[in-house]
Amino acid sequence: MSATVVDDLRRVLPAEVLVTDPDVIAGYSHDDAEWAPWQPAAAVVRPRDAAQVQAVVRACLATGTPVVPRGAGTGLSGAANATAGSVVVAFDAMDAILRIDPAERLAVVQPGVVNDRLRAACAEQGLWYPPDPASSPWSTIGGNVATNAGGVCCVKYGVTRDYVLALELVNGLGELVRVGRTTAKGVAGYDLCSLLVGAEGTLGVVTEVTVRLRPARAPEHTVVGYFDSVTAAGAAVAEVGRxxxxxxxxxxxxxxxxxxxxxxxxxxxxxxxxxxLLGRVDAPGAAGEAEADALVGCFERGGASWAARSADAEEADALFAARRLAYPALERLGPVLTEDVCVPVGAVPEMLTRITAIAARHHTVVANIAHAGDGNLHPLLITPAGDEAARNRAQAAFAEIIDGCLELGGTVSGEHGVGLLKLPGLAREQSPAVQAMQRAVKQALDPHGILNPGKAIV
Known part of the structure; x- marks a missing residue:
């Protein structure tokens, strides 16, 4: 099958966009998810426009070849991992910001645009694109759309789905279509645009994204709190909610x-x-001052050993930079299995307590980072390289953390996506009836089952 599809791709694509070198293919065949299975693809295509993406999907339809869309490969669930004989569509060459419209407050971009690059371009025009995953210096808008990425700001401003107005995509029949709208309001038909956000490339291959923008916001006030345990910090988070x-x-x-x-x-x-705990508030003027003082009070009532507004902007920025760098820094210590559970905010103290107990029970080193304000926790399970027993313990702890999250009314993924790693947890989270509904949607939009098969749904 792979030889046939590669031959077909050679006939319909320029030579420079088709990659068949095995060493290069290997680098494109998986994302950053530790221990998520992958196999080398038959080929990688780095398209320059939507017509080339459509040509790829049609060639794969003719041969029954799986199509695996890929952004920057920063994913942590295995959603961009190739299967044997598949074709990876890598969007690093489709990285143009096509339009920023200050009057309509929207931007139109190709899927390979890096998140921070879009944010910087918007800032030059007094606008702001809020979704900001920790990977924003590297991850792409297309990848953010695939997983419905969130980030630091989402506690107040929402996640990627809240900002995607319209999509251009190639569907499972090889048709180039547009869904969504650019008007302020619209309820014409089903909301297919929102359905596609978070679908991890299983319902269509996105070739263009139109996003909503906000006006630039007021400078933030930073509040820092020190705590003796994750449980105490979780109590302070609950205080903020109350x-x-x-x-x-x-x-x-x-x-x-x-x-x-x-x-x-x-x-x-x-x-x-x-x-x-690192808190920020951004109400303008005196309201922002009052919010910052209120946040200090919440930290103190939650049990902080010390809490204060940061008077040093450089220090505050360094702490938030450290938050973003935590995952790659910990990777230097050994393989890191990253969780992405999300629980109700009121359950954060209990979930953090359970994570501590699970880590001790399985003799697994766990570092904790979290978007604590919306209950999205990212315990990082660290194992020594080559230690198979430690790996097994970490994987058992990973599964137990998911069980604890579900018991508290949570979900197995807040923003990283289901991919491959969370499929067992998803099967526990969703009822058989809901799983059947998901499969029916997949069948309708991808009747031949070639779009990133085996990911996102059970």
Whole structure:
């Protein structure tokens, strides 16, 4: 099958967009998910436009070849992992910002545009694109759309789905279609655009994205709290919810993460507590001052050993930078299995307590970072390289964390997607009837089953 599809691709594509070198293919055949299975693809295509993407899908339809869309490969669930004989469509060459419209407050981009690059381009025109995953310096808008990525700001401003207005895509029949709208309102038919956001490339191959923008916001005030345990920090998060404060960011970072980042980047960070909460508020003027003071009070009532507004903008920015760098810093210590559970905000203290107990029970090193303000927790399970027993313990802990999350009314993925790693958890989260509904949608939009098969649904 693979020889046939490669021959067909050679006939319909320019030579420079088709990659058949096995070493290069291997690099494109998986994302950053530790231990998620993958096999080398038959070919990689780096298209330059939507017509070339359509040609790929049609060639794969003719041969029954799986199509695996890929952004920057920063995913942590295996959603971009290739299967044997598949064709990976990598969007690194489709990276144009096509239009930024200040009047309509929207941007039109190709899927390979890096998140931070779009944000910077919008800022030049006094606009802001809020979704900001920790991978924003590297991840692409197409990948963010695939997983419905969130980030630091999503506690107040929402996730990728809240900003995607319209999509151009190639569907499972090889048709190039547009869904969504660019008007302020619209309820014409089913909301296929929202359905495709978070579908991990299983319902269509996105070739263009139109996103909503916001006006540039006021400068943020940063509040830092020190805590003796993740449980105490979780109690402070619950206090924030009870107080009715809506921070623009509320992040949890433990000492292990800060020390790993400092050892890597030599940023001069100090960790005078086991866990830090990093909060930000962005209401303008006196309202922002009052919000910051309220956040300090929440931290103190939650049990902070120290809490204060940061008077040093450089230090505050360094702490948030450390939060973003935690995952790659910890990767330097050994393979990292990353969780992405999300629980109701009121259940954050209990879930953090359970994670600590699970780590001890399975003799697994766990570092904790979290978008604590919306209950999205990212415990990072670290194992020594080549230690098979440690790997088995980490995987058992991973499964138990998912069980605990579901018991507390949570979900197996807040923003990384289901991919391959979360399929067993998804089967426990969704009823058989709901699983059947998901499969029916897949069958309708991808009747031949070639779009990223085996991912996202059970």
């Amino acid at each position: 107080a009715g404060v809506t921070p623009s960011a509320l992040e949890l970072v433990d000492r292990r993460c800060l020390e790993a980042v400092d050892a890597w980047k030599n940023m001069g960070l100090t960790a005078e507590a086991e866990v830090l």
